[in-house]
Structure formats: C-alpha cells, structure tokens
Amino acid sequence: MPEARSKARPSQPTAHDLQRPGIAAALLLAVVTALGLNTVVSAPALREAAEAELARIIADEDRDVCGQFGLRPGTTSFAACSRELANVRQKQSDRDQAAAAGIL
Numbered sequence: 001m002p003e004a005r006s007k008a009r010p011s012q013p014t015a016h017d018l019q020r021p022g023i024a025a026a027l028l029l030a031v032v033t034a035l036g037l038n039t040v041v042s043a044p045a046l047r048e049a050a051e052a053e054l055a056r057i058i059a060d061e062d063r064d065v066c067g068q069f070g071l072r073p074g075t076t077s078f079a080a081c082s083r084e085l086a087n088v089r090q091k092q093s094d095r096d097q098a099a100a101a102g103i104l
Contacts, residue, residue, distance in 0.1 A: 058089075
C-alpha cells in the first residue's frame with residue numbers, strides 16, 4: 001500500500017514577516033538621522049572648544065619661549081615676542097600649505 005506522504009510546502013511569507021525588514025530599515029534610518037542631527041547641532045560648540053584649546057596652547061608656547069629670554073607676560077617686550085612668534089607660525093603655515101599644494 002502506497003504511503004501517503006505530505007509534501008512540505010515552502011511557507012509563504014505573511015504580511016507580518018514582510019513588515020519586519022521595513023521596520024528595521026525605518027529604525028536604522030531614524031538612528032542615523034538622530035546621530036546626524038546631533039553632529040550638526042554640536043559642531044559649533046566643538047569648533048569653539050577646539051579654537052579655545054588652540055589659543056591656550058599658543059599662549060602656553062608664547063609664555064614658554066618668550067620666558068626663556070627673560071620676557072614676562074604683560075610687558076611690551078613679551079607682546080613683541082608674542083607677535084614675532086605669530087609671524088613665525090604664519091610663515092610656517094604658508095610653507096606647509098605650499099608644500100601640500102605641490103608648489104615647494
């Protein structure tokens with residue numbers, strides 16, 4: 001007697017199964033959007049903090065270098081030394097930019 005075999009049919013995706021990838025994609029998009037908005041909102045504060053840190057580093061360098069020559073902060077000699085260091089930094093920056101552009 002032949003045995004009755006049931007053929008296993010591949011299960012058909014239900015509407016619930018089809019919604020899962022859409023929900024996952026929407027959640028991923030929401031997270032990426034939130035992170036992007038956070039970056040845009042916090043960028044000015046981060047830039048301001050970086051500029052303040054750079055100003056502090058430059059002031060420390062000026063104090064160290066000019067101090068090596070016996071110039072104290074708040075004096076006209078110190079101010080002149082600080083201006084000259086700013087000129088040296090600017091010239092070095094110009095050389096670096098020229099080298100990066102392939103001019104040097």
